[in-house]
Amino acid sequence: MDQFNVLIVDDERDMLDGLRRILPYELEKTNIVVTHSPLQALELAAASPFDLILMDVRMPEMSGIELLEQIRAMDSKATVIMMTAYGSIETAVQSIKLGAYDFITKPFDIPDLVRLIKKALERSGLIRENQSLRQRISEKTVLEEFVGQSPPMQQLYATIRSVAGTDYPVLIRGESGTGKELAAKAIHTLSRRCERGLVSVNCPAIPEHLLESELFGHKKGSFTGALKDHKGLFAEANGSSLHLDEIADIPVSIQTKLLRALQEQEIRPLGSSRNIKVDVRILSTTNQHLENKILDKSFREDLFYRLNVVSVETPPLREITEDIPLLVHHFNRLSALELNCTPKVVATDVLEVLMQREWPGNVRELKNFVRRLIIFCPGEELSLSVLKMVDGRHAARPVPDNTIESEAIEPYAEAKTKAINAFTDEYVRDVLSRTGGNVSQAAKMAGLSRVALQKIIRRMNMIPGEYRSE
Structure with a gap:
């Protein structure tokens, strides 16, 4: 020293x-x-x-x-x-x-x-x-959770190392499925605050009338249902870092109170007459363009500048296609562990096809697709035939003719039900993947009410949490 x-x-x-x-x-x-x-x-x-x-x-x-x-x-x-x-x-x-x-x-x-x-x-x-x-060991361990050796990923690793040593607020931006949550965890793990656990909250997942209490706490009796004191996430994260996931969706009414907490480094729980000093580092993530939300008055400009002291960008998969083989092999091993089976041998032509595909859901979509490949692979090798079986977009379409097949055909009603279920399954998985498992955003994207989408999710035995950001 x-x-x-x-x-x-x-x-x-x-x-x-x-x-x-x-x-x-x-x-x-x-x-x-x-x-x-x-x-x-x-x-x-x-x-x-x-x-x-x-x-x-x-x-x-x-x-x-x-x-x-x-x-x-x-x-x-x-x-x-x-x-x-x-x-x-x-x-x-x-x-x-x-x-x-x-x-x-x-x-x-x-x-x-x-x-x-x-x-x-x-x-x-x-x-x-x-x-x-311990810091050097932690850095090696936490960055190993990322997969990729492309220049954009190397730049991401360097940025994470640089900002981790500061106490400035960090705004992590990137499309859904690019690893924003993982970047937030890495920044916290490599910071001086790592002794205390990272506190995270998914902002749009909490109703507006409860979000203020969840963030800043409340006193017993401050509102109907407040049966006891609640310290709130800011107080829980005192001396640590608070990860505000999907910060763009936080209501304007809460933005004002959040700005004050950042400026004054103090909070006032609902129903309390005194302020409480807090030492909290804010790590925010978003897949939206906050500048556009500022223009339409749905996000405060002064709060944006408070949150965006340091900016980190997570690259979309289309910019790091050279990393797809590494990612596929990584998810192959992870899926094999989850399913208690031996990792598959991935054929070269499968990797070539996957590298040429578009992945709007980015790394998360690729991870879920590899998991499905492992589930439906009957042998030891992930071949092109397995890929075609799992994803119809890679299967050759049959040429229609006027002949009637000799094999039995399903009744119309049964075939229609199966087709609708298959479409619904694929469609809902897609919107959940694109929104990181956020049911409210997925419902909005699908043009459905949240309740209607939740019914479909339950009927299809899906778990939205599986689509959360990596």
């Missing part, structure tokens, strides 16, 4: 001035930052993690115990030393229980303080080295 960063928080300015002058001479390669304000200390710690924080227990703006709790909520690995002129076993035990590294009583000898700081920095250095090692 090139240099240690140490933050000292104390409302006694003389104490701060003395430590700022003395400690740089006693500690090598150490940058000392001081503040008399606990609130400013929180802002500094949120902007960049410190290797060590020394804080007074009694301060007028906020107690050291409360500051310790908030610092540890932001960074569970933070190394903190408590200082006080009011030494007591109770205070010491309480601070240690809350995660403080150690405790020193004022007035203290500088050599004693220096020894304690050096010991704490040694611990902090080991923690950072361990985090760095």
Whole structure:
């Protein structure tokens, strides 16, 4: 580590001035930052993690115990030393229980303080080295979930690595089925917030009258049905990242409250009279053109700029066709695991056909198609005949003639029912694939009511969740 960063928080300015002058001479390669304000200390710690924080227990703006709790909520690995002129076993035990590294009583000898700081920095250095090692392992693991070596995919990997190390909001854009959710997970996993799990919400899946409560929480009795307090997703994601899936579909009424939460870094639960500070990184995904929604007044321009500090684009499959063989082999192995069978041998001519096809549902559509190939493949090889059997678009159409086949023909009603069911199955799977399993969007695309589409889905034994973004 090139240099240690140490933050000292104390409302006694003389104490701060003395430590700022003395400690740089006693500690090598150490940058000392001081503040008399606990609130400013929180802002500094949120902007960049410190290797060590020394804080007074009694301060007028906020107690050291409360500051310790908030610092540890932001960074569970933070190394903190408590200082006080009011030494007591109770205070010491309480601070240690809350995660403080150690405790020193004022007035203290500088050599004693220096020894304690050096010991704490040694611990902090080991923690950072361990985090760095885990980060490198995590990066290798999380990027292995992506498949593809084409230039657009290499650019995506590089962008994910670059933005993961920041705390800026990220807007991930791309067509349905291109891996936007996977990109959001990768950014979070490679960030300093990875110790806390990624919190995700599919915005259009929650009714408008419940979305505000789901995001910001509510107090018991704040509305009909509010039988107990609900903390909300922002509070749940405090110190972590919040993934807002399909952000374009969030109602305008909620957009205003979301903008305020991003600007002020605080929320107010429904029915509450006080604001709650939160430290949340927003990762948004959309398959829509937000600029067009801004023009038709269905999306706030100021919110767009807040969310789009950093932009990530996931490429459509038509731009990475050279990766299709890798993807097919990957999905072949995954499907074999799911179905408890041996992976198939994929014929070269099958790969050539798949590379020439159009995939409006992108990688997700390809994945589902490969799964169907595995299910219906009778032998060990995925041949062109299997592909033609599964997908009629690749089968040769029979030439009609005037002769009557000698083999029996199904009654009209039965044949019609089978044809309708086959069409319905293929059609509904297609719209679900294109919308990432979002039933509301699929119903809108199909020109059906949500209830009508849900009835069809149940009748066809489909699971919309299987079509969620990868």
